[in-house]
Amino acid sequence: MSEQTTVDMAELLGRYGGDKSQLIQVLLEIQRRKRWLSAEDLEAVSTSLGIPYTQVYHVATFYKAFSLVPKGKHSISVCLGTACQVRNAPRLLDRIVDIFGVKPGDTSQDMQFSLDTVNCLGCCALGPVMMMDGQYYSKPTNEELERLASAE
Amino acid sequence: MSEITLTINGQEVVAQEGQTVLEVAKAAGVDIPTLCNLPELVPSGACRLCTVEIEERGRKRLVASCVYPAEQGLKVETETPQVASGRRLVLELLMARAPGVKQLTEYGIRYGVDPRKFDDTDADMCILCGICVRYCAEVKGLNAIGFVGRGVDREVMFIPEIAAKECADCSECFRLCPTGVLPSNYGINRVPHFDFPPNSFCKP
Numbered sequence: 561m562s563e564q565t566t567v568d569m570a571e572l573l574g575r576y577g578g579d580k581s582q583l584i585q586v587l588l589e590i591q592r593r594k595r596w597l598s599a600e601d602l603e604a605v606s607t608s609l610g611i612p613y614t615q616v617y618h619v620a621t622f623y624k625a626f627s628l629v630p631k632g633k634h635s636i637s638v639c640l641g642t643a644c645q646v647r648n649a650p651r652l653l654d655r656i657v658d659i660f661g662v663k664p665g666d667t668s669q670d671m672q673f674s675l676d677t678v679n680c681l682g683c684c685a686l687g688p689v690m691m692m693d694g695q696y697y698s699k700p701t702n703e704e705l706e707r708l709a710s711a712e
Numbered sequence: 713m714s715e716i717t718l719t720i721n722g723q724e725v726v727a728q729e730g731q732t733v734l735e736v737a738k739a740a741g742v743d744i745p746t747l748c749n750l751p752e753l754v755p756s757g758a759c760r761l762c763t764v765e766i767e768e769r770g771r772k773r774l775v776a777s778c779v780y781p782a783e784q785g786l787k788v789e790t791e792t793p794q795v796a797s798g799r800r801l802v803l804e805l806l807m808a809r810a811p812g813v814k815q816l817t818e819y820g821i822r823y824g825v826d827p828r829k830f831d832d833t834d835a836d837m838c839i840l841c842g843i844c845v846r847y848c849a850e851v852k853g854l855n856a857i858g859f860v861g862r863g864v865d866r867e868v869m870f871i872p873e874i875a876a877k878e879c880a881d882c883s884e885c886f887r888l889c890p891t892g893v894l895p896s897n898y899g900i901n902r903v904p905h906f907d908f909p910p911n912s913f914c915k916p
């Protein structure tokens with residue numbers, strides 16, 4: 561089990577000074593720093609900004625950018641958009657599932673990798689495409705995937 | 713507030729700026745079907761049943777009258793064939809989600825709806841009108857129930873910690889639910905406590 565990043569919530573929330581309009585920014589920052597939002601985090605945000613928990617929870621479940629379960633250290637997105645689809649993205653996805661040991665929408669047991677599918681990464685000509693930690697990979701070979709899977 | 717004049721079904725009516733088209737129509741005795749609009753709640757335009765046709769600069773379009781502001785010179789038609797077909801579609805969709813609801817059935821007869829047009833295999837009876845959510849927040853200030861998720865996954869859920877404290881003494885939203893599903897969701901549709909150990913998938 562890899563270390564879970566902890567965030568000094570008091571410090572973080574203090575910086576936003578209870579400004580209700582910053583709800584999404586606050587949630588994004590927590591998400592960015594610890595890669596997920598816990599029930600306790602949402603409660604702390606709700607209290608600090610004076611926004612009802614129902615609304616905080618609504619926002620946190622509305623946007624795909626937020627995760628309510630811990631995410632792996634590395635995030636992988638595989639494009640299943642039309643252009644990638646016709647270039648056999650499903651096959652790429654299968655190989656990724658095998659090599660990284662993680663299913664779409666899930667996180668590997670060792671908390672290293674989270675896998676998601678997306679509907680276009682905006683570079684269809686490179687398809688089938690995957691993205692890992694903000695880096696694009698066009699038609700990755702098994703060797704390339706294995707190298708990425710051994711990343712720390 | 714200044715006075716404005718608009719036309720509803722060809723008839724000139726005087727209204728106050730800031731009123732919605734629905735309010736003006738009601739005051740003028742024009743009947744528009746509504747579902748998600750309650751006088752004590754801020755209108756949210758969720759059900760679209762109150763659809764009417766407006767004409768602006770010669771162009772016609774359908775809008776939800778409960779959230780559309782009355783404007784000077786606005787032309788409103790409340791029962792054109794376009795309006796009727798819009799309402800019919802809305803009703804067919806609502807009735808697929810919540811079959812057998814009296815209020816919807818009545819409107820359905822009025823607009824010649826085919827209640828079986830859309831077949832929703834997991835009709836869960838909640839039409840997401842938001843009456844319960846808005847009532848709890850706006851009238852009671854308790855926020856025990858809220859919307860969760862997005863798109864087809866959207867649902868209303870109770871926050872168990874708040875519901876346990878407040879709902880037994882209140883439950884006023886139960887009788888407001890137009891489909892009557894809310895009482896049976898209470899206790900079942902709860903925001904999960906989601907701090908469970910992640911992930912069940914084992915590396916092969």
Ligand code: SF4
Pocket residue numbers: 837838839840841842843844845868888889890891892893894897
């Ligand atoms: S539970 Fe009833 S009142 Fe609440 S959103 Fe659903 S249909 Fe509307």
Ligand code: FES
Pocket residue numbers: 639640641642643644645679680681682683684685687689
């Ligand atoms: S469809 Fe895959 S990048 Fe556009």
Ligand code: FES
Pocket residue numbers: 745746747748749756757758759760761762763776777778779
């Ligand atoms: S009554 Fe206007 S949208 Fe429901």
